[in-house]
Amino acid sequence: MPYAVDPPQIPQNFVTPLILTTADMHATYPAGPTYRGKYCRVSDMWGSTDGVYRCSFNGRIHFWEPTTQNQMPGNYTVTGSVTVQPMSSAPIMELLGTLPALTTWTITLGTDNLPPGIIKEFRPSLSSLLGTLNVAGLGIGSVVSLALGGNRRFVSMDNGSAVIWRQLN
Structure with a gap:
């Protein structure tokens, strides 16, 4: 059956549509030039909160930083x-x-x-x-x-x- 509207799409600025653990994010998507400016959803930010990280670069290192x-x-x-x-x-x-x-x-x-x-x-x-x-x-x-x-x-x-x-x- 065709959709009346296009099915929802995950924005291209997320590395995956899945919600990962922070450990899985670091293991699967290590911070680096490939993911710079991209986001990742996690289920355990601050130990227990759903949250979003952004891959950033400070001129020396790439790192995943919390958006909140x-x-x-x-x-x-x-x-x-x-x-x-x-x-x-x-x-x-x-x-x-x-x-x-x-x-x-x-x-x-x-x-x-x-x-x-x-x-x-x-x-x-x-x-x-x-x-x-x-x-x-x-x-x-x-x-x-x-x-x-x-x-x-x-x-x-x-x-x-x-x-x-x-x-x-």
């Missing part, structure tokens, strides 16, 4: 040292739990497929902070201590040889 920055905090219960990957966790992380006395836990900012311009904020809302909670990551330098009520923000930036994290406050 989710501003909704995500809860994360701290139970020990952990590496947090930027695109698989909420940009604003409300840290919950209890840090035992005389314990040091470190949250390391990961750099897997990290595009420049991503903001990551930590809000410690732990029920107690008797030990030490730090943030570490490539480019931050020494670890940064988190105290109750003391939010910390970081931004990813291209320093000319790598995309690294820098502390904003």
Whole structure:
């Protein structure tokens, strides 16, 4: 049966009509000149949100960047040292739990497929902070201590040889 109108077409600026996971997008469509300016839909941006990435170029590197920055905090219960990957966790992380006395836990900012311009904020809302909670990551330098009520923000930036994290406050 012929359509009364042409069937819907996926715009040519998307690399695929499918909605992929972020890992599948990076594996199947690696950022590069072929995909520059193209878009890809994913099901797990910021860990759980449908979103769209755009393949961009900053004069040095190609990268997939999110077209939106989710501003909704995500809860994360701290139970020990952990590496947090930027695109698989909420940009604003409300840290919950209890840090035992005389314990040091470190949250390391990961750099897997990290595009420049991503903001990551930590809000410690732990029920107690008797030990030490730090943030570490490539480019931050020494670890940064988190105290109750003391939010910390970081931004990813291209320093000319790598995309690294820098502390904003």
